[in-house]
Amino acid sequence: MALESTRYNRVINRKLKKCGFCNKELTPKGLDYLYENISADSIEYERCDCKKSREYWIKKDGEEYLKKKNRYYLTILNGLYKEGYIRKNYQNKSFENYNTSQVNKMAVEIIEDYTKECIENSETNGMIITGISGIGKTHLVAAIANKLIENGKIVLIGRLTMLLDKIKETFVDNTKSENELIELYSNIDMIIIDDLGTERISKWALEKLYSIIENRNENRLPIIITTRFDKNGLSRRFREGQDEQLADAVISKLYQMCYGVTLVKEKELV
Numbered sequence: 001m002a003l004e005s006t007r008y009n010r011v012i013n014r015k016l017k018k019c020g021f022c023n024k025e026l027t028p029k030g031l032d033y034l035y036e037n038i039s040a041d042s043i044e045y046e047r048c049d050c051k052k053s054r055e056y057w058i059k060k061d062g063e064e065y066l067k068k069k070n071r072y073y074l075t076i077l078n079g080l081y082k083e084g085y086i087r088k089n090y091q092n093k094s095f096e097n098y099n100t101s102q103v104n105k106m107a108v109e110i111i112e113d114y115t116k117e118c119i120e121n122s123e124t125n126g127m128i129i130t131g132i133s134g135i136g137k138t139h140l141v142a143a144i145a146n147k148l149i150e151n152g153k154i155v156l157i158g159r160l161t162m163l164l165d166k167i168k169e170t171f172v173d174n175t176k177s178e179n180e181l182i183e184l185y186s187n188i189d190m191i192i193i194d195d196l197g198t199e200r201i202s203k204w205a206l207e208k209l210y211s212i213i214e215n216r217n218e219n220r221l222p223i224i225i226t227t228r229f230d231k232n233g234l235s236r237r238f239r240e241g242q243d244e245q246l247a248d249a250v251i252s253k254l255y256q257m258c259y260g261v262t263l264v265k266e267k268e269l270v
């Protein structure tokens with residue numbers, strides 16, 4: 001019995017681990033000696049300073065930072081959108097249950113490829129999906145959102161007013177700040193603004209939209225827009241906000257950083 005417990009607590013002096021790249025012996029951090037009953041996985045070793053090890057840790061630390069950042073943004077999102085930031089009517093939409101007409105086959109393929117690139121983080125350009133009401137733009141962007149979420153991305157999807165209402169709430173509720181929300185919208189993996197231009201857009205809303213677009217462009221993060229307006233039509237809608245310069249700036253930035261895809265109506269058979 002006594003013997004058993006001494007064996008259990010036997011001290012192993014400076015148990016070393018070898019660097020997986022150069023085989024250099026590494027010492028455990030903060031411990032001069034170890035007990036045998038400490039599991040090897042729980043011990044943190046010094047980092048080797050060889051080139052390969054340094055490269056490994058830069059990558060590893062980067063991934064860890066991203067995970068932490070995502071957890072942080074997800075906590076804010078869950079707090080903000082208590083009713084669920086992916087609305088019910090978006091949830092069941094997928095590429096599989098989208099009824100692709102022959103004329104839009106190519107467009108849908110482009111959108112699916114684009115989604116794959118977003119999943120691999122290799123896409124920094126945004127996308128503007130244009131088409132008349134009822135053509136299925138919302139279904140497609142909901143499918144993109146769901147696909148990205150399945151792959152661990154943080155996505156916000158909704159109309160501009162829905163997104164901006166959360167900012168307006170910060171004026172009443174001082175525990176949230178406007179900057180924090182703009183930062184959130186500027187840094188999450190994807191933001192999808194559905195049906196842009198349909199709702200009246202004030203100068204204030206346009207300013208916020210500009211900040212989000214500009215920041216995402218700087219952060220090399222994409223944005224997706226659906227709209228039933230073409231570039232000129234959208235520009236006219238924005239100019240109704242009484243600041244033509246700002247309206248033009250938003251349009252020019254948006255079209256400069258986005259691919260364009262148009263969904264068309266199948267011609268009726270004669």
Ligand SMILES: [Zn+2]
Pocket residue numbers: 019020021022023024048049050053
């Ligand atoms: Zn090494």
